[in-house]
Amino acid sequence: MKADLHVHTEFSDGRDPPEVMIEAAEARGLKLLAITDHGPALHVGMKENEISGYLSTLENLRENAKLKLLVGIEANVLNESGDIDIEEETREKLDILVLGIHRLWFVSDPREMALAYLRSLVNAIKKHKIDVVAHPFQFHGDLSRFLTIDEIRELLEVAASRGTAIEVNEKYRAPGEDFYRACLENGVMLSVGTDSHRAESVGRLDWVSGMLEKIGVSEGDLLYTRFLR
Template identity: 30%
Template sequence: MTARQLPRPTADLHTHTDFSDGHDPLAEVVAAAGAAGLGTVVVTDHVRADSGYLPAYTAAVRAVRADAPLRVVCGVEAKILDTGGRIDLPADLTGVEHVALADHRFPLPDGPAHPEQVRELLATGALTPARARRLLLAATTRAVTRLPAGRTAHLAHLFSVLPKCGLDEADLDPAELAPLARACRERGTAVELNEKWRCPSPRTAAALAAAGVRLAAGSDAHRAAEVGRFDWAAGALAEARPDTLAEPRR
C-alpha cells in the first residue's frame, strides 16, 4: 500500500503565507486547505524577537476564519536559539494561539550556529558527532519547557538541521530521546512529521509515540498548492503509530 492510499491527516500544522516567506496570501492558503479536505489548518509564519507584523497578521487570521470552511489556527514558527532552550519569539504574542518550535540553526551554548560552522567544528574535532547530537537534544528539550503558557505547540521538522551539518539522525539512540519525549508528553507538545524535509524518521517518530508523544502532520507549505499534501507524511505516520495523530487542542 502506498502513502497515497493511506488515510490522510485531517490537519496541517505547518503552513506559510506571504506575511513571512510564503508565496501566497493568507486567504489563498486557507482556501487551499479547505479544497484539500482538511478540518484544521495552522498558519505558522516565521517570527523573530523583533518581528513587528504580528498585529496585522493576527487580525488577518481573525478576519479570514470568519468565513473559512474549516478551523483556522493562528500560529507562528520560531527557532531554538541555544542549548539553554531560549526561543526567538516576540515578547507580545497577543492573538497567537500556537507555536511551531524549529531547529533553523544549530543551537550551541553561545547561540545559533549556521550548519557550515558546525561542519567546520566537526571537521576540526572541536565538536564530536555524539556531543552535537546531545547538544541538539538538550536544547530542544529545554525549549519545550520554555514554550509560552496558554498556547498549543509542536516541534516542527525535528532534526532537520542534522543532515545540513553532515550528521545522521539514524545515529541517534532511541534511549537518548527519553528526556525530550517526557518534556513533550508533560507539556502536551506534539511532534510533526514534516512533508518538506521528511523528518523525523518513522523510527524516531515510533520511539516518541511509544513514549506517549502525540504525532502530527505538517506540509511546511510555502505555496497554497502544497497545503495538505502528505505524500510522505501519511505513510510515515502510519508506520510510526497512527493512533497518536494530533491536532491542536481547542
C-alpha cells in the same frame, strides 16, 4: 488527512498570501489549517513590528473560512538555554506555537551538532508552552542518526510531560519509523504538517499518511483531533 498544521505565507518566506493558502486547504477538503509564519529571529521571518498585522489579518480571515483556522507562529530557538524569539504577550494571542531550530552555534562535528540540537529543544520545551516541534532533528540532514535512543528519549519524556507534540513533516520526510514509534511508546502526540510555502502543496501529506499507517497510529495520538473536538 483532515489537517495541515504547518504552512507559511507571504508574511514570511511563503509565496502566497494567507487567503490563497486557506482556499487551497478548503479545496483539498481539510477541516483544519494552521498558518505558522516564521518568527523574527530568522532572516526570512516577520519583523517584530509586522506580527500584530499578521495576527489581525488571520483573525479577520478566520471569520469567513470554511474550515477551522489556527493562528500560529513557527518560533526560533535562540540558544542552547532554550530561549525563543516570541514574547509571552504574543504567545497568549496564538492558537498554536510551533518551534523550529534553524541554526546551531559554533558546532561543526555532526555528533556535537546533534547533542546541541537536543539540548536546545529540551530546554525550550521546559521553558515555554510549545505545541509542536517542527521537522525534528532536521538540520542539513537528519541529526537523529548521531544520537542513541536513550539520548532521544530525554526529549520524548520532556515532550510527553509538557504536552508537546512532535511533527511528522512532509517536506523533509525524516526521521524514520523507529523514531516515530518511540514517540508513541513514550506517550508523545504527533502533529502533521506539510511545511508548505506555496498553495499547491497545502494538505499533500502522502509520506506523512504512509508513516502514520506504518506505525499504527490512532486518532487519539494525533494533535489535530484535539482542535477539532
